[in-house]
Amino acid sequence: MITSKVIAHRGASRLAPENTLAAFRKARDAGASWIEVDVALTADGQAVIFHDEQLNRCSNGHGWLLNHTLAELQRLDAGSWFAAEFHNEQIPTLEALLLWAAEQSINLNLEIKPVIGREAETVDALVIALQAAQARHNHIASQLLLSSFNPLALAHVRAALPTIPRALLTEAIPADAVLRLQQLDCEGLHFCAELVDQAAILALNNSGFSVRAYTVNHTAAADALIAMGVNAIFSDIPDLAITSAHIT
Numbered sequence: 001m002i003t004s005k006v007i008a009h010r011g012a013s014r015l016a017p018e019n020t021l022a023a024f025r026k027a028r029d030a031g032a033s034w035i036e037v038d039v040a041l042t043a044d045g046q047a048v049i050f051h052d053e054q055l056n057r058c059s060n061g062h063g064w065l066l067n068h069t070l071a072e073l074q075r076l077d078a079g080s081w082f083a084a085e086f087h088n089e090q091i092p093t094l095e096a097l098l099l100w101a102a103e104q105s106i107n108l109n110l111e112i113k114p115v116i117g118r119e120a121e122t123v124d125a126l127v128i129a130l131q132a133a134q135a136r137h138n139h140i141a142s143q144l145l146l147s148s149f150n151p152l153a154l155a156h157v158r159a160a161l162p163t164i165p166r167a168l169l170t171e172a173i174p175a176d177a178v179l180r181l182q183q184l185d186c187e188g189l190h191f192c193a194e195l196v197d198q199a200a201i202l203a204l205n206n207s208g209f210s211v212r213a214y215t216v217n218h219t220a221a222a223d224a225l226i227a228m229g230v231n232a233i234f235s236d237i238p239d240l241a242i243t244s245a246h247i248t
């Protein structure tokens with residue numbers, strides 16, 4: 001269960017290139033206890049941490065991530081696009097991130113971002129990475145929350161890893177959110193903060209579901225969401241001050 005009110009979005013992504021170990025270290029240094037990352041599939045069936053389907057924005061690579069092997073991806077510079085000082089940053093493997101998180105006692109929200117049609121393989125890669133990490137750190141699974149916009153990915157991961165909690169990602173909170181969470185056996189909903197709907201949050205609160213909002217980088221907005229019943233916010237600023245007294 002997430003007790004922290006701020007989840008570091010792709011690490012401390014205001015201070016370092018998103019979804020890199022540099023961003024995760026800076027989130028840890030800022031006091032984050034939860035970090036959200038994006039899990040993607042390589043051409044050779046490995047799970048890596050990267051947000052976009054295309055390599056161009058966050059690395060010096062080009063084209064579809066899914067068309068590249070892990071070895072090819074690890075030769076890329078995933079930091080210079082942000083600032084020259086990060087030129088040594090690589091695209092992390094999920095296994096490396098899990099090992100680091102276990103050693104740092106950091107909790108992770110793994111957002112599963114499959115290319116459409118590759119849901120099962122993406123989940124399989126996640127499971128393999130988790131099993132490898134568990135061989136060294138047996139408790140790492142207890143530090144995880146899984147999430148996805150993709151209901152098929154949620155169904156696959158429910159079958160593969162039934163004891164790890166899951167959340168559904170949406171943009172606006174759907175009118176049938178409670179029913180969808182029940183059907184998907186999810187513990188919560190992650191929605192876009194700009195599309196906030198107080199009545200929908202209340203309905204989820206009253207049904208016992210967690211509600212988290214992305215991406216919030218201002219204290220006033222975070223406070224307003226927490227006061228409305230949002231349990232936690234995703235922020236690019238992991239030490240964003242939250243002053244709302246609402247306890248969820």
Ligand code: G3P
Nearest residue numbers: 036038111169190214234
């Ligand atoms: O998991 C919350 C948020 O990260 C979802 O949107 O596009 O930042 O992955 P995005």
Ligand code: CA
Nearest residue numbers: 036037038111
């Ligand atoms: Ca994400």
